Amino acid sequence: MIDFSLTEDQLALQKRVREFAQDVVAPAAAEHDRTGKFPYEIAKIAWKEGFLNSHVEKEFGGPERGSLSACIIAEEISAACSGIGIALDANALAQGPVIIGGNDDQKKRFLQPMTEKPMFASYAVTEPDAGSDVSRISTTATKIDDNTYAINGLKWWITGGGVASWYFVLAKTENGATGFIVDADSAGIVRGPKEENLGQHASNTVRVEFQDVKVPVENRLGEEGDGFKIAMKTFDYSRPLVAAAAVGVARACLSHARLYAKKRTCFNKRIISYQGVSFKLADMAINLDAARLLTWRAAWLYDNGLPSTKESAMAKAFAADTGMKTAVEAVQVLGGYGYSMDVPMEKLMRDAKIFQIYEGTSEIQRTIIVANLLRER
Numbered sequence: 214m215i216d217f218s219l220t221e222d223q224l225a226l227q228k229r230v231r232e233f234a235q236d237v238v239a240p241a242a243a244e245h246d247r248t249g250k251f252p253y254e255i256a257k258i259a260w261k262e263g264f265l266n267s268h269v270e271k272e273f274g275g276p277e278r279g280s281l282s283a284c285i286i287a288e289e290i291s292a293a294c295s296g297i298g299i300a301l302d303a304n305a306l307a308q309g310p311v312i313i314g315g316n317d318d319q320k321k322r323f324l325q326p327m328t329e330k331p332m333f334a335s336y337a338v339t340e341p342d343a344g345s346d347v348s349r350i351s352t353t354a355t356k357i358d359d360n361t362y363a364i365n366g367l368k369w370w371i372t373g374g375g376v377a378s379w380y381f382v383l384a385k386t387e388n389g390a391t392g393f394i395v396d397a398d399s400a401g402i403v404r405g406p407k408e409e410n411l412g413q414h415a416s417n418t419v420r421v422e423f424q425d426v427k428v429p430v431e432n433r434l435g436e437e438g439d440g441f442k443i444a445m446k447t448f449d450y451s452r453p454l455v456a457a458a459a460v461g462v463a464r465a466c467l468s469h470a471r472l473y474a475k476k477r478t479c480f481n482k483r484i485i486s487y488q489g490v491s492f493k494l495a496d497m498a499i500n501l502d503a504a505r506l507l508t509w510r511a512a513w514l515y516d517n518g519l520p521s522t523k524e525s526a527m528a529k530a531f532a533a534d535t536g537m538k539t540a541v542e543a544v545q546v547l548g549g550y551g552y553s554m555d556v557p558m559e560k561l562m563r564d565a566k567i568f569q570i571y572e573g574t575s576e577i578q579r580t581i582i583v584a585n586l587l588r589e590r
């Protein structure tokens with residue numbers, strides 16, 4: 214049996230988030246884009262509404278909603294503003310390694326507080342010399358006594374890094390790459406200024422330097438050498454979320470382009486009556502649905518405990534490329550208005566680009582898909 218319908222709970226959730234996105238997120242989008250201000254107040258409301266911490270298990274105070282429901286939330290919020298959406302969803306990426314590789318004590322100390330009050334956390338893996346190629350990280354965690362590590366290194370492009378209460382940090386130890394949870398108040402942590410990026414201005418991206426930061430051994434995730442696996446496994450659940458956010462952006466682009474094409478007249482006809490325009494809209498709609506279906510399939514596989522690495526990569530690659538392509542085409546449909554900063558299209562186009570870069574570039578997703586294809590019989 215195959216069933217594409219959402220459950221009643223998921224439909225109710227979708228309706229609630231859509232209202233929140235339209236009433237709270239959309240009206241604030243332009244201001245956050247202009248000022249780059251972090252959306253604290255919006256995050257507080259989202260937290261109160263229960264739209265954050267989706268993956269945290271009930272045992273630790275979370276809603277344990279599952280990946281598909283988290284994708285529904287991500288799409289709705291990002292359709293209103295993906296900068297605000299990613300500012301909120303960075304938590305999910307940081308929580309992933311703790312959910313996947315953490316023990317009960319670590320979950321209690323780091324996940325539970327996030328369900329008790331609005332808090333932020335970041336996933337700190339990328340470095341100046343190690344983006345796609347994570348094996349090149351040079352941050353080290355050196356054991357200085359039986360109970361303590363000292364972390365040294367520079368993490369780069371860390372979403373939410375300036376507001377985080379703790380970081381998931383991947384560092385080199387004697388026995389391979391190892392994941393640590395690092396309290397952001399620890400001595401020796403230096404947070405850089407917010408990066409000035411092309412889009413998603415509401416999201417806070419900074420570099421974070423670790424200067425001899427002491428971390429107790431109780432904050433190590435699993436054993437030494439488990440870090441790479443934990444960091445990569447996290448993407449099986451986080452990539453559908455990023456894909457869903459890109460779907461949200463594509464949906465917003467199609468909506469603007471459709472409305473404009475229906476009312477704009479050129480040469481005595483509405484432009485939607487020209488095949489050169491209407492086929493663009495048809496292609497946007499095809500890609501949007503395909504991207505959402507790939508995303509929901511990846512999330513469904515994850516929720517059902519089935520292998521989903523290839524499918525998550527497919528969803529992320531296709532949705533990110535769809536987000537970008539749809540934004541570019543939608544700008545074209547709006548003509549000069551599409552290029553104007555008075556109309557949200559240019560923001561959508563700037564915001565869309567990052568989906569092809571973070572959480573693995575579109576090229577890296579393809580290398581993951583090919584690696585899986587080669588393994589298949």
Ligand SMILES: Cc1cc2nc3c(=O)[nH]c(=O)nc-3n(C[C@H](O)[C@H](O)[C@H](O)COP(=O)(O)OP(=O)(O)OC[C@H]3O[C@@H](n4cnc5c(N)ncnc54)[C@H](O)[C@@H]3O)c2cc1C
Nearest residue numbers: 336337338339344345346370371372570571572573574576
């Ligand atoms: C706004 C923003 C937020 C981010 N947030 C986070 C975060 O929260 N945490 C975090 O750890 N990181 C974060 N990142 C880092 C992000 O994941 C990396 O930028 C991304 O993985 C690419 O790495 P890179 O920038 O070093 O590019 P590189 O790895 O140097 O890649 C450069 C180019 O080469 C291509 N390339 C590389 N290898 C291959 C290959 N084998 N085959 C084909 N093409 C290849 C890439 O696709 C890309 O086009 C963020 C980045 C940005 C811009």
